[in-house]
Amino acid sequence: MKRNTWQREAVTTELNAINGFVSAQALFARMRDAGSTISLATVYRALTDLVGEKAADSLLSPEGENLYRACASDGHHHHLICRSCGATAEINAEPVESWAQQVAAAHGFTQAQHVVDVFGLCADCSLT
Amino acid sequence: MKRNTWQREAVTTELNAINGFVSAQALFARMRDAGSTISLATVYRALTDLVGEKAADSLLSPEGENLYRACASDGHHHHLICRSCGATAEINAEPVESWAQQVAAAHGFTQAQHVVDVFGLCADCSLT
DNA sequence: AGACTTATTGCGAACGGTTGTCAATAAGCC
DNA sequence: GGCTTATTGACAACCGTTCGCAATAAGTCT
Structure with missing residues (x-):
């Protein structure tokens, strides 16, 4: 059973607030700076889930970092x-x-x- | 001043012997198996040099590994x-x-x- | 050839991004 | 309110790659 946690919502929200691709680390940093107490591992897990549900795009930057982005148009x-x-x-x-x-x-x-x-x-x- | 070492030549040779992209690790493993005593770090350095001299191509695989290949046609x-x-x-x-x-x-x-x-x-x- | 300079090597430790472990927590259902 | 179990957080473990540094050896000079 899939549960809704404020952490997942926070990640979704933060990702939606950003226009463009962000690294998991950068997203985590932004959330921390904004006062969130979420953990880095959870950010990774949430992002992976989002990609799995096709609610986010991911791509590998030339530096080898995974970048994520809220997926507007699907497909x-x-x-x-x-x-x-x-x-x-x-x-x-x-x-x-x-x-x-x-x-x-x-x-x-x-x-x-x-x-x-x-x-x-x-x-x-x-x-x- | 650039020096010619058997290690660099070995890397070049091994890379040329392979038809397709290989990871640095895989190349290193092949050389080790073939009896070479070259070190992993040196393989990395040699490959980086080759790419710098445009004697090899490199690309980032979907898994985030760097792959290398002897560069036939340039451009x-x-x-x-x-x-x-x-x-x-x-x-x-x-x-x-x-x-x-x-x-x-x-x-x-x-x-x-x-x-x-x-x-x-x-x-x-x-x-x- | 022998001495010398310094690029290059090899080792292991360090690094950065990511994933796994596991006890503690809390979401959803009764 | 309880109970079950998905999810979290903290931290260790991983994996590919790079760095630091002492030891080695290539090219140069004589």
Whole structure:
């Protein structure tokens, strides 16, 4: 039986309050700073659950950290991520979907998954 | 001044002998099994150097491990990687290149980079 | 060849992110 | 209010990777 705890809700809320991807550690730090007494392990567990329920996205940053984000539109989609401020835009990757399938099939690969993310500097951060 | 040691050569050789991406740990294990007395740290250092000299590719697997591969064709390219045996094929991602640029530009992003890799099961491994 | 300089090695300890252990706590059901 | 058991928190354990440092050896100079 799944139980509702204030900890899980706190994680969900905090994640929703953030526009963009955050690391588990960063999320934990924010909550602690805001006065929460939640533990780091619980943040990890909550995030893992959220991803499992498809209520959050996760991706692996180039530094090897797991980043999480509240998942607005559900289903399969990709991201455009600002390297500087972390802001994200969900992008229509339809062309890439079919391309990935084709390319995999052409080489005899099955069960193709793909990692497609575009990192850059958003309009605001580009002004610097 | 850069010096040539048998350790570096051994790493280069071993990497060239492998068709596909390997983790530093796996490479180290293979060398040890083959009788080498090289140390793990040295393998890491050698691999890092190789990547720096663009003599090897590296990418981050979904599990958060760094994978390395001798770099045949130089320049920008992407990979189709077998989740089971690690075999790879370099793929022509031309359509994706331009798509990434467009999508970034459309959102006002500059200095766009992209992470595009397709993981799947190769023909052989699909037979299981 | 022999001496010398200093890049490189190997070892083990340290690190950062993440997961596991386990007793204590508390959510949901009676 | 009790009872059951999912969940929490604190901390140890892990895993891949990097760092510190003394010992080793590559390239240079003579």
